[in-house]
């Protein structure tokens with residue numbers, strides 16, 4: 001066991017508060033994992049899939065009110081509102097603590113409490129962070145075993161050290177004799193995903209889904225870690241990490257920040273459509289970036305698994321993900337076939353004549369609704385990915401050559417743009433926009449919102465200090481040692497609303513241009529928005545279904561559109577209020593100047 005008295009005392013305190021029937025210390029073993037799954041199958045919380053077709057695979061169906069992150073119910077309880085900044089839901093820590101204590105009192109009655117010691121980052125790396133999650137959800141326990149280094153090995157590595165206190169309850173106590181439901185959770189107004197950065201604590205109540213409940217992921221590795229990163233001079237980011245090898249065998253590492261459900265898993269596991277090029281996966285969602293001993297920016301993936309979007313994933317769009325999930329995978333909110341296999345929209349096979357949909361109801365192609373929830377997910381160990389890079393657990397991390405940023409922008413933003421400098425790159429990151437997706441519960445799906453570095457829902461402090469921190473980090477590097485920042489947009493549409501770019505494996509063409517830019521082997525032209533591929537510099541050989549007109553639309557910087565964009569950026573900066581870093585305001589001014597239209601003044605009479 002452990003002699004960590006802080007841990008033992010905290011567990012004692014929470015046990016008295018939440019009054020579970022029993023306490024189970026997770027050792028992280030295969031036997032324990034299987035035991036929890038068997039129990040969930042027996043209770044009706046999980047479905048064992050056909051073990052011939054999907055060995056080691058299970059299906060879970062969540063409550064219809066509990067299908068994604070809940071940004072409205074996510075809180076940063078820093079001592080002052082100013083520390084949380086204009087984009088976070090701030091709550092006074094004392095008030096929130098009191099509210100939540102009332103909810104937690106007795107909340108695990110009739111349930112087991114699982115003690116989950118875990119490490120984010122490779123065990124033994126000086127940069128890894130420890131957490132302990134106390135939860136009454138066995139679903140969380142099995143998912144945490146795939147997503148983190150969890151159990152006895154984490155507890156041993158922790159020793160008497162410090163850890164992030166992660167408390168989670170589904171918020172559904174059971175009276176004596178009361179039957180459980182397959183997905184217990186609390187009503188929306190009782191859901192709280194709360195962060196207390198000053199106490200290294202996360203309190204989550206009422207939701208059992210994804211980033212609301214697997215507290216090592218967005219809560220610890222982004223919101224809490226970002227606060228720590230700022231103090232210590234590093235970055236905790238919503239980024240994939242990939243290794244790219246060219247036909248000559250030269251290798252470079254890129255990270256990419258795209259908002260939720262905007263293509264990180266797909267790019268991380270890309271199978272290039274360009275002969276001789278190879279992508280290897282180091283991470284698909286989170287990257288911790290810091291200056292290495294060699295003076296370069298190095299990226300570590302703190303996770304050990306993938307919690308990926310299922311819909312749209314097929315052997316055609318993402319074969320590496322499909323191979324990863326052939327066995328030993330947990331599925332949530334996908335549809336079930338009559339053979340006991342999984343199905344979802346965009347899986348690449350025609351809809352079967354009958355399915356059980358994500359809500360457990362009969363479904364036929366005539367039903368007129370999705371069989372899988374748009375935010376249905378798979379959970380699988382990273383080691384199962386055929387494209388995993390051999391060095392993915394290197395405690396020193398991978399040296400990053402380029403940082404990509406991008407979102408779903410139907411207009412304005414070109415396929416690829418290189419920043420003019422680190423400062424300009426941070427400016428581009430600060431104004432990134434994307435259409436809102438189903439990865440969070442929202443009534444604004446499809447609307448474009450600004451999402452700085454894809455971190456809007458994940459920055460644990462004031463967004464303006466976060467952007468200032470990005471600028472500061474850049475100053476710690478020698479010229480030439482810093483990665484360059486590139487904006488990409490796979491989602492530009494034509495006038496008819498169709499994607500102009502085929503995406504997926506064809507994105508390798510853009511990766512190639514970036515790779516060659518870093519080596520000084522590709523040409524660029526300067527536009528007001530930044531550097532774009534010179535005519536002929538983007539390899540389009542063998543690209544089918546994209547004509548010259550579409551390519552020119554993809555690479556177009558339309559001046560009137562960009563003037564409108566600059567005005568919208570100014571309005572956004574104004575909305576963020578006092579305290580925007582002056583360097584970023586300078587960049588906006590420089591953009592306006594390049595566009596030749598600083599203010600849209602009415603013409604003189």
Ligand code: GTP
Pocket residue numbers: 258259260261262263264265266267284285307308309311312313317439490491499502503504507
């Ligand atoms: P989170 O796990 O929520 O952070 O999402 P993610 O950024 O990893 O997104 P993911 O790779 O799972 O992609 C989400 C959706 O975008 C899926 O439906 C994909 O099919 C779609 N998608 C990914 N890449 C492309 C692309 O290059 N072009 C187009 N049109 N769609 C894409």
Ligand code: SPV
Pocket residue numbers: 068069209210211212217218259260261285307439440
């Ligand atoms: C995201 O929403 O960005 C995800 C899924 O990666 S969750 O873990 O639920 O945050």
Ligand code: MN
Pocket residue numbers: 238259260261285
């Ligand atoms: Mn994500």
